[in-house]
Amino acid sequence: MEGFEKVTVYGVSFDVASKQPIVLLKVEGKNRFLPIWIGHPEAAAILMKLQNADLPRPMTHDLLAATIERLSATVSSVLVTELRDNTFYAVLKLDTGGQEIELDSRPSDAIALALRTDAPIFASSELLEANGIEFDQEVEDVEDIVKEFRQFLDDVSPGDF
DSSP: OTTEEEEEEEEEEEETTTTEEEEEEEETTSSEEEEEEOOHHHHHHHHHHHTTOOOSSOOHHHHHHHHHHHTTOEEEEEEEEEEETTEEEEEEEEESSSOEEEEEEOHHHHHHHHHHHTOOEEEEHHHHHHHOEEOSSOOOOHHHHHHHHHHHHHTOOGGGO
């Protein structure tokens, strides 16, 4: 997809200073990450799916995924498009049997839905260039990357983006 790079959800962390959750997206094949500040409910929804939590009743994102499926549509992709006025933006792309529908979405909701539908997630190359974090060395251990990321968070605020 031109102008976009495929990313995966690397994890969810918390900004110690603001107590705000952050979802961390990792560019496939690169050592570049994109932190996105999100709300607590969305962080919980993402974490529940990442941890394969089994809930007795569907949560909002589960309900939306089931609704899309029952309407014979699929989530074809999620695009994290831009950061404007300290707010990240995303587009949810649905395929309804040959017709593509694009919906404006918060990245956190789109990511939570992508995880439930196995849809690929892409981030704008421009967004990654301006707001991505590149680590000097490849970090294999999740704890090491979280530690390094927390050190980064100690010196940055949402306003820096």
